[in-house]
Amino acid sequence: MDARNRIGLYGSYFLGMAAIGFTLPYLPLYLGEKGLSDRAIGLVSTLAALSGIAQFPVGLWSDRIGRRKPFLVAALVAVAAATLLLRGAEGVIWLGFLVVLFAENGIGRAVVESLSGAEAAALASKGEVGAALGALRFWKPVGIVIVALVGSWIAEHRGVGAILPLLVALQVLAIVAALLIHEEKPGASGAPRDGDAEPTPAGGRLPRDPALWTFVVAMVLYHAANAPGGVYLGLFLKRDLQAPERMLAYAFAVSMVAWMLVVWPAGKLADRLGRKPLLIAGWAIMAIRLGLVALIHHPWLAVANQALDGLGNGMFAVLAAAWVTDRLADPRRSGEAQVIVGSCLVLGSAIGPAASSFLVGPLGYRGLFAALAAVGAVATAIVAFLVPETLDRPGARPEGRAEEPMATTSDLSTVP
Numbered sequence: 001m002d003a004r005n006r007i008g009l010y011g012s013y014f015l016g017m018a019a020i021g022f023t024l025p026y027l028p029l030y031l032g033e034k035g036l037s038d039r040a041i042g043l044v045s046t047l048a049a050l051s052g053i054a055q056f057p058v059g060l061w062s063d064r065i066g067r068r069k070p071f072l073v074a075a076l077v078a079v080a081a082a083t084l085l086l087r088g089a090e091g092v093i094w095l096g097f098l099v100v101l102f103a104e105n106g107i108g109r110a111v112v113e114s115l116s117g118a119e120a121a122a123l124a125s126k127g128e129v130g131a132a133l134g135a136l137r138f139w140k141p142v143g144i145v146i147v148a149l150v151g152s153w154i155a156e157h158r159g160v161g162a163i164l165p166l167l168v169a170l171q172v173l174a175i176v177a178a179l180l181i182h183e184e185k186p187g188a189s190g191a192p193r194d195g196d197a198e199p200t201p202a203g204g205r206l207p208r209d210p211a212l213w214t215f216v217v218a219m220v221l222y223h224a225a226n227a228p229g230g231v232y233l234g235l236f237l238k239r240d241l242q243a244p245e246r247m248l249a250y251a252f253a254v255s256m257v258a259w260m261l262v263v264w265p266a267g268k269l270a271d272r273l274g275r276k277p278l279l280i281a282g283w284a285i286m287a288i289r290l291g292l293v294a295l296i297h298h299p300w301l302a303v304a305n306q307a308l309d310g311l312g313n314g315m316f317a318v319l320a321a322a323w324v325t326d327r328l329a330d331p332r333r334s335g336e337a338q339v340i341v342g343s344c345l346v347l348g349s350a351i352g353p354a355a356s357s358f359l360v361g362p363l364g365y366r367g368l369f370a371a372l373a374a375v376g377a378v379a380t381a382i383v384a385f386l387v388p389e390t391l392d393r394p395g396a397r398p399e400g401r402a403e404e405p406m407a408t409t410s411d412l413s414t415v416p
Contacts, residue, residue: 004182005180005181007180008177009136011177011178011180012116012181013112013140014139014140014143016075016076016079016112016174016178017140018143018144018146019079019102020104020140020143020147021143021144021146021147021149021151021249021252021256022163023102025151025152025248026155027099028041028231028234029234030161031099032235033160038360038361043354044099044100045103045353046354047099047100048100048104048106049103049105049346049349049350051100051101051106052105052106052109052110052345055113055115055343056340058114059118059338059339060335060336062115068116068118068119068181068335069178072111072112072178073175073178073179075115078108079101079102079108079112079174080168081101082098082099083102083167083168085098087164104230113338114338115338117133117321117338117341117342118337120136133318134264134265134318137314137318138260140256140259140317141255141259141310144252144253145253147163147166148252148253148256151163151249152248152249152250155246155249156244156246211327211387212324214382214386214387215320215323216340217382218379218382218386218387219341220344220347220348220351221348221375221376222286222344223344223345223349224348224375225372225373225375225379226312226348227348227349228353228356228368228372229369229372231353232356232360232365232368233251233293234248236293236302237299239365240365241297242299243299251306254304254310255309255310257307258309258310258311259311259314260310261310262310262311262314263318266314266315266319274391275322275323275389278315278319279315279320279387280380280384281315282315283380283383285315286309286313286376286380287376287379288308288373289308290369290370290372292308294366321338324341325338326391327390
């Protein structure tokens with residue numbers, strides 16, 4: 001990969017996702033300052049997550065035309081505009097609309113997340129899809145940690161809303177970086193090569209694969225259990241544990257550092273050992289972390305527990321995408337593989353906060369996290385007993401897969 005495309009792909013992903021360092025610890029508090037109730041915050045988060053389902057047709061469209069760049073740039077422009085307008089926004093409807101564009105799982109970042117992953121998977125060498133996805137996902141927590149820590153200082157001295165101008169600058173730089181990506185002409189590298197198995201036409205019917213749909217259920221349940229933590233953990237720390245605002249940033253920084261440390265080795269191990277053992281571990285870690293939140297009575301223990309959150313989410317980010325990529329095994333469907341995973345993320349992230357918004361009142365924060373841990377345990381059992389391995393043995397080609405994995409649909413190594 002040449003320097004221009006390295007800066008374009010990794011730079012746009014790094015800068016585009018960095019604002020999650022604001023959305024996770026501070027967005028619920030900011031919306032609360034704007035007058036939204038806990039229930040309204042949960043419902044707005046649900047709407048934002050539901051909007052991310054739009055990434056699915058976008059991913060199929062990008063496969064059909066063989067280009068990712070136009071969609072990445074458009075998504076980043078929408079996020080930048082929402083960031084700029086959010087500080088002066090008032091009213092539930094206007095705030096809700098901007099959050100749909102701005103939020104972690106909203107349409108803008110959902111498209112960036114999925115299509116950046118599709119680009120990385122398309123570039124992977126044979127047997128290295130997990131490692132390629134791990135290398136890309138490494139940059140996400142780096143930006144999040146930087147924004148969370150810098151934001152903690154800004155929030156304590158100038159208020160939570162004062163972080164937004166910094167985010168606007170980052171989003172503009174993300175657009176500039178994405179414009180640097182140089183793609184090959186559509187179809188130049190996505191066609192099957194001699195000796196490849198005949199792939200299913202891109203943009204066709206949804207796959208008739210019971211194992212894939214079982215895994216879809218497991219992914220939706222994962223995020224239905226995990227997503228409310230992003231909405232309510234900060235409120236739990238602030239209101240129940242009386243933690244200072246800077247500790248909210250520390251909690252999510254710990255999570256992102258753990259994510260950063262796990263994604264690269266998880267991808268490499270999954271290529272060598274298989275997907276399923278690490279998938280089970282990732283799901284189980286998520287459930288254990290939620291159960292521990294329900295038992296914690298000191299803010300520093302809640303911060304330390306966030307390391308499990310980072311481990312579980314980092315493993316999911318790499319392994320779920322690798323599993324679905326294995327299962328589809330079509331060089332013209334790399335976008336589809338990524339948006340299947342991304343759509344499960346946003347669907348679960350819609351269901352979880354929606355249900356939690358009605359449960360948090362009668363159950364309280366502790367009771368809510370205990371209920372979410374039970375959902376996580378069910379999801380873990382599904383992965384353990386019903387989801388098959390996609391690598392038959394270390395280094396082997398999974399059954400039914402084309403001889404060459406994920407041919408390139410946009411060549412990031414082409415010299416402009």
